[in-house]
Amino acid sequence: MSEEPQLLFLADPKRFMEFVINDDSKVRFDGLIANVDDVVLCEIIRFGYYQSQEMTEPLARLYRELVLKIPEDRRVQIYEHIIGLVKNSSFVSINALLPFIAEDSSRGIVARAVIDYVSLGPLTNNDPMSRVKDIINMIESNMLGNEGAAFGALLHIGDKRVCQLLISLRDSLDDDAVNEAIKCSTGFIHAATVDFYLDWLEGMGGDDRDGAFGTVASGLALLKKKSRIDQVCTGHRPFPGRDVKPEQWKAMMKPISLAEYLKRVAPRMYALERSEPPPRIMPHVLAEWGLKPLTDPANTASLSDRAKISASSAGNEPIPGGRIVDVDHEWWDCEGQIFLTWGILNPNGPTLYVLGSRMVDNNHRTFMRWLHMLGGCTTYAADTTDTITYQRILEDAISIHEHLVQKEGTGLFHVIPSFLIVNHNDDTVAHIAKRLLSNSAAGSADWGRHMAYVRQFGANFFGRAGAEIRECYETEMAKAKSTGQEPPDFIKLIELRYGHLPDFRDAKIPSAKRSALTPELLEEWWRSITPRDYNIQALLALKTMWKGASSQMPDENKASMVTWDSALGFLDNYRLALPNR
Numbered sequence: 197m198s199e200e201p202q203l204l205f206l207a208d209p210k211r212f213m214e215f216v217i218n219d220d221s222k223v224r225f226d227g228l229i230a231n232v233d234d235v236v237l238c239e240i241i242r243f244g245y246y247q248s249q250e251m252t253e254p255l256a257r258l259y260r261e262l263v264l265k266i267p268e269d270r271r272v273q274i275y276e277h278i279i280g281l282v283k284n285s286s287f288v289s290i291n292a293l294l295p296f297i298a299e300d301s302s303r304g305i306v307a308r309a310v311i312d313y314v315s316l317g318p319l320t321n322n323d324p325m326s327r328v329k330d331i332i333n334m335i336e337s338n339m340l341g342n343e344g345a346a347f348g349a350l351l352h353i354g355d356k357r358v359c360q361l362l363i364s365l366r367d368s369l370d371d372d373a374v375n376e377a378i379k380c381s382t383g384f385i386h387a388a389t390v391d392f393y394l395d396w397l398e399g400m401g402g403d404d405r406d407g408a409f410g411t412v413a414s415g416l417a418l419l420k421k422k423s424r425i426d427q428v429c430t431g432h433r434p435f436p437g438r439d440v441k442p443e444q445w446k447a448m449m450k451p452i453s454l455a456e457y458l459k460r461v462a463p464r465m466y467a468l469e470r471s472e473p474p475p476r477i478m479p480h481v482l483a484e485w486g487l488k489p490l491t492d493p494a495n496t497a498s499l500s501d502r503a504k505i506s507a508s509s510a511g512n513e514p515i516p517g518g519r520i521v522d523v524d525h526e527w528w529d530c531e532g533q534i535f536l537t538w539g540i541l542n543p544n545g546p547t548l549y550v551l552g553s554r555m556v557d558n559n560h561r562t563f564m565r566w567l568h569m570l571g572g573c574t575t576y577a578a579d580t581t582d583t584i585t586y587q588r589i590l591e592d593a594i595s596i597h598e599h600l601v602q603k604e605g606t607g608l609f610h611v612i613p614s615f616l617i618v619n620h621n622d623d624t625v626a627h628i629a630k631r632l633l634s635n636s637a638a639g640s641a642d643w644g645r646h647m648a649y650v651r652q653f654g655a656n657f658f659g660r661a662g663a664e665i666r667e668c669y670e671t672e673m674a675k676a677k678s679t680g681q682e683p684p685d686f687i688k689l690i691e692l693r694y695g696h697l698p699d700f701r702d703a704k705i706p707s708a709k710r711s712a713l714t715p716e717l718l719e720e721w722w723r724s725i726t727p728r729d730y731n732i733q734a735l736l737a738l739k740t741m742w743k744g745a746s747s748q749m750p751d752e753n754k755a756s757m758v759t760w761d762s763a764l765g766f767l768d769n770y771r772l773a774l775p776n777r
Contacts, residue, residue, distance in 0.1 A: 202645075203231055203233055203234055204228060205233075207668055207671075208668070208671065208672070209668070209684045210684050212228075212238070215227050215238050216238050216245065217242075221254075224239075232266065233270065233273075233274055236262065236266070236274055237278070239251075239254075239255055239258055240255070241278070241281065241288055241292060243255050243294070244281070244282065244288040244289045245288055245289075247291050255295055256295065256299055259295045259299035263295075263300075264299070264300070267600070267606055267610060268305070268573060269547050269566055269568055269572075270610070271296075271300065271302065271305060272304070272305060273542070275305060275308070275309065276545055278296075279312055282312070283316065283438075284689055290313050290317040290327075293313045294313070297309045297346060298339055299341050300341055302342070302345075302524075303342060303345040303379060303524070304571045306341070306345035306349070307345045307346070307349035307380045308349075308570070310345070313327060313331065314327040314328050314330075314353070314435065315436060315437045315438070316436055316437075318436065319436065325357055325361065327436075328350060328361060328435070329361065331346055331350060332361055335347060335365055336365065342376060343369070344369060344373030344375065345376050347365060347366075347369060347377045348376060348378065348379065348381075350362060351377060351392060352382050352386070352389055353433055354386020354389045354429055354433065355386070355432055355435075356391075357432065359389065359392045363392075363395075366396055374415075377415070378411065378415025378418060379418065381419050383422050383423060384425070384429060385420065385423050385427070385428045385429070385454070386429045386430075387428055387429065390416070390419065391461075394461065396412050397412055397416070398464075398467075400412070409472070409477070410477045410497075413478060413480075413481050414477075416481050417484040420484050421484055426453060426454040426455070427453060428451065428452055428453075428454055428457040429450065429451050430449075430452055431449045433448070433449070458486070462487055465481065465482055465485065465487060469482060469489065469491060474491075474497075475495060475496060475497035475498070476495055476496055477497050479496045480497075515556060517578070518578060520575065520577060520578050520596065522574070522575050522603075523574045523575075523576065524572070524573045526571065526572065526758065526762075527574070528765065528766050528769070529769075530554055531555040532553050532554040532560075533552055533553055533771050534551070534552040534767065534772045535618075535622075535625050536551040536552075536618060537549070537551075537619070537767065537772055538613035538614075539613060539614055539615055539734065539738050540611060540613060540614055541657045541734070542741070543658075543661055543741045543744065545568065545569075546568075546742050547566055547567065548566065548567045548568075548738065549565070549566045549567075549613070550766075550767070551563075551589075551608070552565070552770055553584055553589075554576075557580070558582075559580035559582050560582070560584050561576055561577060561579075561581075562576070562588070562592035563576045563577070564593070564596050564608060567766075568758065569742055569746045569757045569758050569759075570749075572758065577592035577595055586624045589625070589628060593628065594632075596608065597636065606636070606637050607632075607637055608632050608636055609632060609636035609638040609639075611637065611641065612643070614657065615730065615731060615734035615738075616633075616725055617734075617774065617775075618726070619772055626722075626726075630722065633718075634718065640712075640713075642710050643711050643712065643713045643717045643721075644708050644711030644717075645708040647708075647717055647720065648706040648707065648708035648709075649664070649706055649708075650725075651724075652704070652706040654724065654730070655733035655734065655737075656733075657737040658737065658740075659699050659703070661699065662697060662700040663703040663704065663705050665690060665703075666694075666700050666705060667703075668690070669691065672687045673687060727775070731774045731775065739764070742763070743760055
């Protein structure tokens, strides 16, 4: 389980639902404000439960003023809770996804919410495109915080009927929206999506909309670059897809080999190459698709000309200097080193964090990077240095922390980490880590409860998760029995999902007394989490949770997710070393 401050949503579902159905907003806010995430969950669930138009504007305002200040990884976890209810309960409608679609700025959150909305929503008047049309109407009405991500999600679903509805919208997108849209590729190639890109490029001609041509061409290249299988889907997508079996899904997708598909589209790609005025971007696109360009190299654009081919340059964009910068694209290359690595071992959404330094133009630049299976973000310190010193590490880490506090209301350690590894067991870096942890949001958490679980379970992270879930389950079952009522839906779902697991079935819950962080508790925790065996078990648990959570994602999202091997390769490339003892 995550080491986040305890959610009432999880700890006491029945009491939480009492707030959800309470019409007094002050009572809801005052009762849940101990954890902002509970406030957010309550208001979104209310919207999905009551489906009242009157709630739309207050909820939109709450999302803009409060939710967008929450770090993206926590917004992802909030979304996981909501989509779990939408999929597995009868009382929360897909309307609960609308705030994420309309108000969020994150490409990953918006795109996933759009795909889930159109895939799970019941049809109107038996029209398979009814939910798709809902999203298109929102784009047309300028209702969305990231319309490019919504457009891109629909485009990369890869259904010809959906793509037909998008034609009238594509030329109304501004440059930023187009750039967002092309980065929504899922890792699967759909013939309808390729045809849409080709039609779009053929309509531009490569001249009067030069920059846009390059951007759209880069989307066509990125579609192939992110593909993990050499197949192309040529059929339709089921709407809704909630009850479609895997074998039915595959039959409807009608996959064919990439080689067979290229025979169909290669003439169109070569025609675009011929019609594009020099310097040409299309030769790069052809090469990405495994086709030999016919353009003289002298007439081929360098990737610094026009719009860069995102497929070739992803992760290598210049990082502005002189200020702290947040970058949300993935990157795995370049040289550097790790100072600290920590993680949140939540079986539903494990997250990895790294404080390190990356080589930029032969200098070092400190960064904090978080990685989740659905993506991540890197925050770079303002300036580079030719020499890394302990003082520089501390100053850069503090500046990044203060930036994150100002931007998101948290900092480097927004919750108590499940594990924390000091690279090479460096004592000075360990001192820096303790200082950062104490001065972050994690320093204000309930360390009494945390240490009770650490003492009992040590490195048995799945045992701890089972006990925490069992604690919630037993409390609610006792309440239901004492009142003669049916257990809440949350509890029924817990029993269904975890009842067969020994860590849940046989769990022993530790007793705990609430306590603030004290020097003694910090040192006890530090002694518990620094041994090599603890670190090894933590990384193994992270791997298992990462792969397990990834396997639960919709098939169309799996190929675009961050794989565990990529995350592990990054740690290895940046020279993470476990303590010797």
